[in-house]
Amino acid sequence: MEQFRDRVKEVEIIVTAVREGATASVINRKQCGSLASVYDGIDGALKKLVEMDAANVVCLLPVLDEISRVLERGKVLVLQYGSAQWFELAVTRGDNREAFKEIHLLLETYMKRLDTHISVVSNVSHLWGFFVYISSAKMKMRAIAEEDHDKILETLQMFYENLPTAIAKLKGTTDTFNLPINMQIDSQEVICGKYIGKGAYGLVQEAYWLGCIFAVKTIKTRDIDALRKEVGILAKLNHPHIVQLVGFSRGFPTSMILMELMDGDLRHLIKDRVKSTPQAPPFPPGVAIDIISQIAAGMAYLHKQGVSTEISRP
Numbered sequence: 001m002e003q004f005r006d007r008v009k010e011v012e013i014i015v016t017a018v019r020e021g022a023t024a025s026v027i028n029r030k031q032c033g034s035l036a037s038v039y040d041g042i043d044g045a046l047k048k049l050v051e052m053d054a055a056n057v058v059c060l061l062p063v064l065d066e067i068s069r070v071l072e073r074g075k076v077l078v079l080q081y082g083s084a085q086w087f088e089l090a091v092t093r094g095d096n097r098e099a100f101k102e103i104h105l106l107l108e109t110y111m112k113r114l115d116t117h118i119s120v121v122s123n124v125s126h127l128w129g130f131f132v133y134i135s136s137a138k139m140k141m142r143a144i145a146e147e148d149h150d151k152i153l154e155t156l157q158m159f160y161e162n163l164p165t166a167i168a169k170l171k172g173t174t175d176t177f178n179l180p181i182n183m184q185i186d187s188q189e190v191i192c193g194k195y196i197g198k199g200a201y202g203l204v205q206e207a208y209w210l211g212c213i214f215a216v217k218t219i220k221t222r223d224i225d226a227l228r229k230e231v232g233i234l235a236k237l238n239h240p241h242i243v244q245l246v247g248f249s250r251g252f253p254t255s256m257i258l259m260e261l262m263d264g265d266l267r268h269l270i271k272d273r274v275k276s277t278p279q280a281p282p283f284p285p286g287v288a289i290d291i292i293s294q295i296a297a298g299m300a301y302l303h304k305q306g307v308s309t310e311i312s313r314p
């Protein structure tokens with residue numbers, strides 16, 4: 001029982017670290033919120049497990065080992081990006097798709113081992129909720145794990161040992177339309193959801209890919225230049241104040257651009273605020289300065305990368 005409580009404590013420390021990271025997040029709160037709730041679910045389940053009788057608890061030790069292994073990896077992915085504030089980078093940023101796949105793969109392995117313990121834990125509702133959440137990504141992950149097992153292992157090897165060289169090499173690879181091959185995704189894996197908005201070239205919707213939520217822009221493939229321009233520019237960029245490209249697909253009649261999902265946009269936020277309180281400035285001075293400095297940091301980064309910002313809008 002003592003050993004069990006120690007494992008629970010370890011897992012709780014990880015859960016707290018990840019939860020704090022999610023709360024500190026400034027971008028993509030939805031994504032962080034859903035992951036934080038998964039970690040919260042585990043936390044709740046563990047607390048219930050502690051209340052269960054000792055005989056059952058001993059059977060659960062291997063399960064706990066698996067849970068903490070997965071959570072520990074999640075924490076490492078968070079820390080890898082400098083601070084817990086960059087929690088979302090570990091799961092949503094385009095240049096980090098391998099890390100994203102890796103954590104899902106670990107969860108998949110965990111699920112398989114857990115099958116043997118399922119009867120013991122099925123009465124723990126929170127943990128069960130967690131299984132349901134994971135199983136939505138499970139089928140996809142299983143297919144990837146089985147079909148591409150060697151490829152994934154190889155990529156992970158690169159991820160650990162030679163990340164900068166690997167990224168540089170991959171970024172230099174383009175297809176006949178001058179689009180980066182490594183960012184190509186299978187459009188069949190993308191499930192489109194709620195409508196977000198419309199731009200000059202296409203429709204933007206929420207979308208699910210590998211069990212997580214993103215934004216997808218659908219463009220008519222005959223507008224290949226728009227696709228090439230947007231993907232070509234975004235693929236080179238990686239900055240906290242610039243929407244991150246996750247991948248693209250080129251098909252007929254439409255193509256897709258998959259990006260991290262923003263909570264909204266500044267243009268609409270300002271409009272809403274002006275509408276609700278027309279007499280007052282849209283933001284208090286401190287918030288306005290913060291917003292302006294974030295825009296400036298993003299624009300300075302774009303200039304450094306040689307991207308013209310004359311088309312930038314709030």
Ligand SMILES: Nc1ncnc2c1ncn2[C@@H]1O[C@H](COP(=O)(O)OP(=O)(O)OP(=O)(O)O)[C@@H](O)[C@H]1O
Pocket residue numbers: 196197198199200201202203204215217243259260261262263264265
């Ligand atoms: N990654 C994203 N997350 C959330 N909302 C987004 C995302 N990308 C675009 N949107 C929203 O979708 C709408 C359409 O965006 P889109 O980029 O297609 O056009 P635009 O920037 O408004 O104009 P243009 O097509 O001229 O560039 C906008 O309201 C925008 O805020």
